[in-house]
Amino acid sequence: MTPALSLRNLRKVYNEKFEALKGISLDVMPGDFFAVLGPNGAGKSTTIGIISSLVRKTSGTVEVFGKNIDTDFSAAKKFLGVVPQEFNFSMFEKVEDIVLQQAGYYGLPRKQAEVQTEKYLKQLSLWDKRHTPARMLSGGMKRRLMIARALVHEPQLLILDEPTAGVDIELRRSMWEFLREINAAGTTIILTTHYLEEAESLCRNVAIIDQGVIVKNTSIKSLLQQLNKEVFIFDVQGNLQTLPSLAGHNVAQIDEHSFEVEVDKGQSLNAVFTQLTTQGFEIVSMRNKANRLEELFVSMVNANKDLASAAKNEVQS
Amino acid sequence: MSLQEQWIAFLTILQKEIKRFTRIWIQTLLPPAITMILYFVIFGKLIGSRIGDMGGFSYIAFVAPGLIMMAVLTNSYANVSSSFFSAKFQRSVEEILVSPTPNYIILLGYVMGGVARGMAVGLIVTLMSLFFTDLHIHNWFITTSIVLMTSILFSLAGFINAVYANSFDDISIVPTFILTPLTYFGGVFYSINLLPEFWQQVSVFNPILHMVNAFRYGMLGITDVHIGMAFTGLILCVVVLFAVGLHLLKTGKRLRA
Numbered sequence: 001m002t003p004a005l006s007l008r009n010l011r012k013v014y015n016e017k018f019e020a021l022k023g024i025s026l027d028v029m030p031g032d033f034f035a036v037l038g039p040n041g042a043g044k045s046t047t048i049g050i051i052s053s054l055v056r057k058t059s060g061t062v063e064v065f066g067k068n069i070d071t072d073f074s075a076a077k078k079f080l081g082v083v084p085q086e087f088n089f090s091m092f093e094k095v096e097d098i099v100l101q102q103a104g105y106y107g108l109p110r111k112q113a114e115v116q117t118e119k120y121l122k123q124l125s126l127w128d129k130r131h132t133p134a135r136m137l138s139g140g141m142k143r144r145l146m147i148a149r150a151l152v153h154e155p156q157l158l159i160l161d162e163p164t165a166g167v168d169i170e171l172r173r174s175m176w177e178f179l180r181e182i183n184a185a186g187t188t189i190i191l192t193t194h195y196l197e198e199a200e201s202l203c204r205n206v207a208i209i210d211q212g213v214i215v216k217n218t219s220i221k222s223l224l225q226q227l228n229k230e231v232f233i234f235d236v237q238g239n240l241q242t243l244p245s246l247a248g249h250n251v252a253q254i255d256e257h258s259f260e261v262e263v264d265k266g267q268s269l270n271a272v273f274t275q276l277t278t279q280g281f282e283i284v285s286m287r288n289k290a291n292r293l294e295e296l297f298v299s300m301v302n303a304n305k306d307l308a309s310a311a312k313n314e315v316q317s
Numbered sequence: 318m319s320l321q322e323q324w325i326a327f328l329t330i331l332q333k334e335i336k337r338f339t340r341i342w343i344q345t346l347l348p349p350a351i352t353m354i355l356y357f358v359i360f361g362k363l364i365g366s367r368i369g370d371m372g373g374f375s376y377i378a379f380v381a382p383g384l385i386m387m388a389v390l391t392n393s394y395a396n397v398s399s400s401f402f403s404a405k406f407q408r409s410v411e412e413i414l415v416s417p418t419p420n421y422i423i424l425l426g427y428v429m430g431g432v433a434r435g436m437a438v439g440l441i442v443t444l445m446s447l448f449f450t451d452l453h454i455h456n457w458f459i460t461t462s463i464v465l466m467t468s469i470l471f472s473l474a475g476f477i478n479a480v481y482a483n484s485f486d487d488i489s490i491v492p493t494f495i496l497t498p499l500t501y502f503g504g505v506f507y508s509i510n511l512l513p514e515f516w517q518q519v520s521v522f523n524p525i526l527h528m529v530n531a532f533r534y535g536m537l538g539i540t541d542v543h544i545g546m547a548f549t550g551l552i553l554c555v556v557v558l559f560a561v562g563l564h565l566l567k568t569g570k571r572l573r574a
Contacts (some may be wrong), residue, residue: 014574046574052415055574074318077417086406097336098412104329105416107322149412 002066003027004079004157004188005051010060012212014045020046022212023060028190028205030065030156033183035220036192037201039208044192045085047209048161052082064157078106081155083146085162091135095126098134099149106153113152120148123178140171147175151182158182159190164198176202200224231289232269233260237282244279246272260289318417326418327426334430338396338437345396345434346441349388353442357382357449360506372508373540380451381446382533383505386467391496392526393435393468394518397427397475398488405479410572420566422478424559431472432465439464453536459544460535466551467528473558480565480572499525504533509541522551 005028012021021043028034034245038044051062053069062069067076090099096117101115121127124143124144129137143163145151150158160179164172172195179202185187193199198208199220206223208216216223235258243251243259249272261272276283318326338345361377371379404410413423443452454460474491482488503525509517520526522541531547534540567573 041419049574052572054411056569074417074419077415082415084411086408088411090404090407092340097333101329102412102416103335105413105418105519107318107325107417109325145509302398 003063004030004032004065005190006061006063007047007051008061008063010047010050010062011056011058012043012050013058020212021050021057022061024209024212024214026217027304028157028188030188031183031186032188032190032205033179033203034188034190035203035206036190036209037196037199037206038192042209043212044209045161047274048082048084048159048192051159052080052084053077058070078153079156081150081153081158083150083158083160083163085165086141087146089134089142089145089149092133093139094131094133095121095145096130098145099152102149103152106151116152116154117148120151124148128287129246140167143167144175155187157188157190161192162194163191164193164195172198195240229262230265231260231262233258233287234276234281234283235285237284244281246275270282318419322417323419323422326416327422327429330413330418330423330426331429331433334396334400334427335433338430338434339398343349345392346438349438350441350445353384353388356380357446357462361449372445372537374453374537374539375450377450379508379533380506380539381450382536383503383529385439385442385446386393386464386529386532387500387505389435389439389464389468390471390500390525391492392438393431393470394433394475394478394481394492396494397431398479398482398491399475400430401427401476401479402482402485405572406485414572420563423566424473424562427476428469428562431475432468435468436464437470439468454537455538456535458535460532462548463528463531463535463551466555467532470551470555470558473555473562476562477512477558477565480562480570483571499523502526504529504541524554527551 005026007024007026009023009025010021011019011023013019021108024043024047035049036044046055050057051064051069053073062076064076064079067079069076093101099117099121100113103116104110118127121130124147126141126144126148129141134145136141143166147163150160163179164175167175176198179191189202191199191203203220205219206216207214208288233254239256240253240259241251244250245251246261251259253259263269263272273283326554357380360380365376365380368376370376372533401410446452470567478491502520503523504520509520509526512520527542527547530540530542531544531551534544
């Protein structure tokens, strides 16, 4: 099957000095909901910039549904819809005009453009604002406008660069729902995000980029299986005088009412509770410490940094 | 993209540009109308009546083609430079750059937007001039082709300026320090025959002199320059600037990282 997106040895060097991408290769299959994770400056936005032709690559190839962006520019771009990180529409134009114009740039006849503009503005709850100049919209509405604009020519591959950054929780959830719907309808989605919960909740596969290289490319499921420890937070009745002593577990105090316990994945919590009860601790509540994916992400990025630093030291010595 | 899709993309850019300058008509269409009325009143009526005839026509009839041409070229330039730079500044230009619209359609769309404003202002100024002098058309073909080519040329120049500009100051430098002096010394208000021999020779290197005189020839049938040379020069300049504009879009200079 032809991948929805295929990157081969993609390199980008800015100003002949900074190598933002160090030859990454990646395949995203049709119908996938794919996450690209990475810390700031990892190369996520550069990758999206190259795919959407806003950034000139130094070398490598990009194919969208088998169409090369260099040799089959027009066909490749028709498959593609891009929602950038920053607002990039004219603040003085009306919502409807912005979306209609985008349809025009893809060569959609006026009637069809009007139908699809109405469809996506309604789906993204912007139809009532269609005559409003873009500068009058709230931050969340502007984000939704960028999604409507990217979808108006009905691309088969939608790339979103941190689409929910700065969006409140309620709106974020409704955007997730919308993205799930269009993915279920057949649109391949690639998402970069800082919210790891977002990737865990939405995506099936993931690539972690750090310092211009892909450090992991796998399914979210298998990534999460690599976690062999979980941390639970216990809140106790009253003040915590001493920490419990739990055989085989690391225990650390968080504040005067709570402490955390590290537990091997799959290990029963009954033994922990038994020991806590024996030692006279009255537990009033318990929760998982942090987003599991976040822990793994941090450990992978740190491991990559250590590796890069070791390689640098080796070269210097 | 099929030809029909390219046509739709072209019309989209053109309509957007027309919508833009008509939406802000107080900034785009009204000022040239008022400025030209002042020119007609001061240079045409008040001072012109003391100057007498020039080239066999009243002074106001002599300056009218130059004033129309001045309005057309400055507005064509200003439209594309400000619109494209503004799109670059707000990053809305990315809407077109990520689309399959070919570079030549992007360039044509913006240039024709500049021509649309140039022609609209030219028409307004021509109508204003009718309050002060009669309209002469010596040769329709020369009049319309020269005004169109001049408008295209200055729209292309405005586009190139916008690509290179880093700030709004950068798009006002060329009109203020290059375009305005060249226009004022470009035979709008006088015939170069009035100048000493040396300055006549210098004036020949001013491209605007050729455009203004060719246009004046189309309207009044009088000129200080060779019409064939003016046509050839204009066509050459349009071809060269179009190629430069396309090259800038293709390489993505100052547009793509």
